[in-house]
Amino acid sequence: MGTTSTIEIRRPQRWDQPFDPDMQDRDVQWLSSLSPFSEMDKAAFPASTPLDGVLRNDCRIRHVQPGEVIVREGDYGNSAFLVIAGSVRAVLGQLPPQSLGRTTAKQKGWLSAISALWKQPRFPEVRTVDQITPGGSSRVQQHGDTASIFLQDFDGIVTHQRTLQIGPGEMFGEVAAMYRAPRTATVVADSEATLVEVRWQGLRLLRRDRVLAEQLEQNYRTNWLMIHLRETPLFRFLPENCLQKVADATLLRSFGRLEWHSDYRRTRKLPPVEQIESEPLVAMEGHLPTDLLLIRSGFARVCSRHGEGHRTLAYLGKGHMFGLREIVHNTYRDTNQAPVTLQESLRAVGFVDTLHIPIEVVAEYVLPFIRRSELPDPISRDDQQARARHDIASQVPTGMLEFIVQERLNNGRQAMVIDLNACTRCDDCVKACATTHNGNPRFTRSGPANDGIQFTQACMHCADPVCMIGCPTGAISRHPETGTVSVHETICIGCGTCAASCPYENIQMRTMRDPQGRMYFDESAGLPIMKATKCDLCQSQPSGPACQNACPHDALVRIDLGNLEDLSDWISRRR
C-alpha cells in the first residue's frame, strides 16, 4: 500500500464491434465498386473514419429470398437498406397483422374472463403448441445465422395491395434509422435480392458525401418535414404557402447518442451535476434566441442555473417547443426595450432531434397566424411566466424531476407509479396481474423510488421503445392505435435482444411448458424454447390493466411520465 500504480489498457476504438464480423476485404472491395459508393468522394471522409472503414464496419451484406420480410410497418429500426441486386417491394397499404405473425390479442368477454379463473394452469408459462410456433400465412425461417419471417402467400397479398418496387441503387428505411421513427411500410423481397444494410452510425458518416447527404435531406424534406410541421398544434392555422416557407427555412439538427440505452446504466449512476454537464447543450440560457426549437424525437431537459449547478424545471418530448416565449417577447416588445435572452437552457437527454426555425421566419410566417390567446405572455421584470411554469413543476418536487430524468423514466407512456404513503404492500396488484396472465405475474412490486413514490419495474410502453430495435422477426411491436408494446409469442424466437435492450430490465425471458408441465425443446438445437414476456397492459381483458383496477387503496396508477401535467395532477390529488 501507499504507492499509486497505473494500469495501461487500450482505449476502446470506434469500430471494435463491426456490424458484421464476417465482412471480408473482398466484400469491401466489391461494395466500393458499386454505385453509390463508387461515386463517393473519398476525400470527404476523415482519416479516422474512411469510407472503406464504414463499409467494413457499419455495413453488412444480406441475401434475401422471395417472400422474406425485410422490415415491417411499425418496426423501430436503426439501419437503412440499399438494394444492390434483385428487387424488393414496399407494401404501401396495411398488411393484415396475422400475415406478419402478429396475432392480435382477442378481447375477452365477461364469461370467458371469469371462466379463466378455473382454468389456471398448474405450471408457469404454459402454452399449447400453436401458441409456440406460427401458423396461418407466415412462418419463421432460419436463414444463415438470422431468423426471418416469410409471407406464405406473397403473390396473393401483393395482388390486393398497392405496392412500390424498389430496385438496384435505391435506398429505403433511412428516415426510421436516422430519426428513430417507426417504419412506415412493410418491405418484402420480390425476388432473390442482395441488400447492403447500413447501421445508423454508418449512415451518419456516409452523409459526409455531399451528394448522398443532400439526397437524404431532400428525401426527408419532401416526404416528412411538412407532415411534422402540420402535426404541430401551434401551426394549424398557417396557410400552406407559409408552412412551405417555414419548411424551406427549417434546419435539421441532432444531439446526443441515438443508442442512449447502451450506456444508460453507467450514466444514471453519475451525480446529477455531472449528469447534466454531460448532456449535449441544445440551447444555452443567457444567449439571444436565434431559432424556435421544435422537438422532433427524443427528450430534452429544461434547466436553469441554480447556485453552482443546474436546476431541472421541466422536460420536453416530441412536439414540444423551446424558445417561443422569448421570441414572442422580442417580436412584440417596444422598440426602446432590449431583447431578452433565453431564460433556460435545453439539453439532450440521451438523444434529441430538433427542427430549428429561424426567428425571422417565425416572426413573418408563424406568429401572425397564431391566436393571441395561445401565445405566451411577454416576459416581465419579475418573470411571471417563469413562475407560472415553475408552479406546474412545483407539484412535482425538483428532486423528483431530477430523479425522473436521471433514471430516464420520462420515457414511460404507461409507467406504473405507486404512492408508497398509501400502498399497504398487500401485493393485490401483483396477484391481479398473475390472475389475468394464467398465474404468471408480469412484474414484481419493486423499482426505484423517490419522495414516497415508487416507479415500479413493469413495462412502461415507452415513447422511445428501444426494446423493439433489433428484433429479428418483429415479434415485439407497438399497437398502432393504443401504443401498447406487446410480444407476439408465436414468432418470438427467444433471442433475448429485446430483454437485453430494455434499459429498465422490464422484459423477462421465460422457458415455455405444455399443460402437463413438460418443457418445449427445439428439435434441432435441443435447447429449451424461450419467449420474451412482459406487461401487455391486459389488452385481452375487459377491465384494462388489472394492477390498477385491483389496488384497494388508490395507490397505483398507470401514467404518462412524458407529460409533466399528468404527474403533477396525480401528485396533487393524492395528498
Add this chain to the structure above:
Amino acid sequence: MLHKRTRRTIALSITAIAVLIAAVATWLIRQRLGHASMATGWTLLASVGLLMLLGLRKKLVMLPILPVRVWTQFHIYTGLFALAIYLMHVPVVIASGFFESTLSLLFLSVAGSGLYGVWISRRGAKRLTAIAGEYRFDRFGWHRRTLADRAAEILTEVGQTGDVPVIAQFYRERLQHYFSTRPSLAYVLVPTSHRKRRLLTELGELDRYFATNVKQAAGRLAALIRTRDDLDYHYATQLRMRMWLAIHIALTVAMLVFIVVHVLMVLRFQGA
C-alpha cells in the same frame, strides 16, 4: 378527479345523511308503535350483504365493474352506516344470553377490526415509507439471511487481522442470535427500537477495548444492527397489515353463520 380529502368529506356527509334518515325513520316507526327493530334488522342485513361484495369484486379483478378502490371506499362507508344501524337495532350494545351476546361481540369485533384496518392501512403505509428500505413480504427470510451472512463475514474478516476475542465474544453472545432469529411475537405486536438501542449501547461500551481496525468492523456491525431493526419493523408492520384482514374475514364468516341463525329465529318467532 376529486382530491382525496374532498372525496372523504363528500362520502362522510352522504353517510351521515343516510344515518340521519335511518334514525328519523326508526323514531317515526317507534312513535307509531311499529317494529322498528325489524326495519333496522333488515337494513342491517342488507348492509352486511353489500359489505360482502368487496370480497367478491377482489376475486373478479378482470371485470370492468368499477375499480377495487371505489368498492373499498363503498365498503368503508357502508360499514360505518351498518355500525350506526346496529346501535339503533339493539337494545343494549352487547345483548344478553349466550347466542345474542356472541353475535353482538362478533359484530362489534368485525366492525372494530374493520376500523383498525382503515387505521393501520393509512398509518402503516406512511410508517413503512418513513423507515429506510423497501422489502417484499415474500423476501423477508432472504433479507434476514443476507444480513446474518454479512455480519458473519465482517467477523471473519476482522478475525483474520489478529486477536479479536472481545468482539467475537460479543458477536457470539449477543449478535448471532439477533441476526439469525425471526423477531419475537412481542416485537411484531408492539415493534420498539429498545433491542436495537440496547445492542448499540453495549457495542459502544466495548469501543474502548477495540483496536482501530476492530472499531471499523464494529461500526459496520452497528449499521447492520440498524438495518436489521428496520427490516424487522417492516416485517412487523406488513404482517399486521396482512393479519388484520385474515382476522376480519374469519370473524365475518363466523358472524354470518350467527346472523343466518338469528334471522331464522326471528322469522320463526315473528308472530309470537
